[in-house]
Amino acid sequence: MSQKVQKYVEDLFKGYEETPALQDFKEEIISNLLDRIKDFEIEGMDSDAAFTKAIGELGDITAVADDISRQKRNEVIGQMYIENKVEVDYKHAIGYVVAGIVFLFGLTAGFITYFSTGVVYQGISALVPFIVISGAAFAFLGLTQETAGRFPMSKIRALIYAVAVGGIIFGLITAASLYFMGNMGLHAVLVTFLPFVIPGIGILAFLFLTEKSRSKPWVIEEQKIMMEHYAKKDPQRMAQGGLLSGALWIFAIGMVILAGFKLGIIYAIVVFLTAIALQLFIEFWVQGKSKY
Numbered sequence: 200m201s202q203k204v205q206k207y208v209e210d211l212f213k214g215y216e217e218t219p220a221l222q223d224f225k226e227e228i229i230s231n232l233l234d235r236i237k238d239f240e241i242e243g244m245d246s247d248a249a250f251t252k253a254i255g256e257l258g259d260i261t262a263v264a265d266d267i268s269r270q271k272r273n274e275v276i277g278q279m280y281i282e283n284k285v286e287v288d289y290k291h292a293i294g295y296v297v298a299g300i301v302f303l304f305g306l307t308a309g310f311i312t313y314f315s316t317g318v319v320y321q322g323i324s325a326l327v328p329f330i331v332i333s334g335a336a337f338a339f340l341g342l343t344q345e346t347a348g349r350f351p352m353s354k355i356r357a358l359i360y361a362v363a364v365g366g367i368i369f370g371l372i373t374a375a376s377l378y379f380m381g382n383m384g385l386h387a388v389l390v391t392f393l394p395f396v397i398p399g400i401g402i403l404a405f406l407f408l409t410e411k412s413r414s415k416p417w418v419i420e421e422q423k424i425m426m427e428h429y430a431k432k433d434p435q436r437m438a439q440g441g442l443l444s445g446a447l448w449i450f451a452i453g454m455v456i457l458a459g460f461k462l463g464i465i466y467a468i469v470v471f472l473t474a475i476a477l478q479l480f481i482e483f484w485v486q487g488k489s490k491y
Contacts, residue, residue: 204232207254291344298336305329320379327372335365350413356406363402370395440485447477 208225232253239249287295305326313322339361342352352360374391451474455467 302333323376335361367399
């Protein structure tokens with residue numbers, strides 16, 4: 200009977216990650232089952248009937264095993280994250296510093312030009328090349344750097360990302376400069392989106408859709424745990440939350456653009472922060488109800 204009970208428990212937890220905590224849990228179950236079977240046999244039951252009744256009293260013990268296994272996996276993932284910290288190599292460190300200096304130099308040049316001339320569009324125009332170069336450089340460096348959770352991207356693909364980012368930044372800043380010139384209509388400002396911003400967004404969209412996973416194994420395992428967590432959420436509420444988020448950000452982006460051009464950057468920032476607050480509220484609402 201002891202071997203039968205042990206085989207039953209082993210089969211019950213087949214597929215779970217074997218950990219010391221889980222092994223102790225299984226031994227405790229085996230001991231309790233044997234005790235209950237012995238009690239039923241004393242009451243006059245045969246071995247098979249006593250076994251059937253004893254396992255019927257167990258209930259759903261796999262939920263406890265889920266928690267034990269998940270806790271161990273979280274511990275392993277956390278340990279791997281700590282042990283796999285990747286230091287920034289010298290080339291990337293130098294690149295980040297240079298890109299940061301170029302960015303700060305551009306901001307300084309823009310402010311100097313603005314305060315010396317009093318003309319907004321001239322100040323914006325002065326910083327264009329520096330912001331474009333530094334923005335593209337940050338994109339390239341970030342994508343080609345190995346991190347604790349990701350492998351580096353190929354340099355050619357990262358360069359295409361960087362060019363697309365630089366084009367988008369150039370188009371947006373140029374549009375802002377034209378807007379503040381005063382004698383340019385909104386249609387002339389939006390025209391700059393055609394050769395720079397829209398193609399850049401298209402390139403980024405293509406790269407995102409064809410992107411292969413660069414996640415390290417421990418990150419993939421962590422994603423599995425998150426999927427298990429979200430599987431317990433109400434799917435209908437999650438779908439509703441996704442639709443609400445999409446509608447919110449489509450509306451918010453439109454309002455940010457409109458507020459930025461018509462009312463000023465301060466109002467655009469207020470709209471953006473309000474959208475973030477509403478997104479947090481939607482997330483809280485989605486997380487507030489689970490299936491169990």
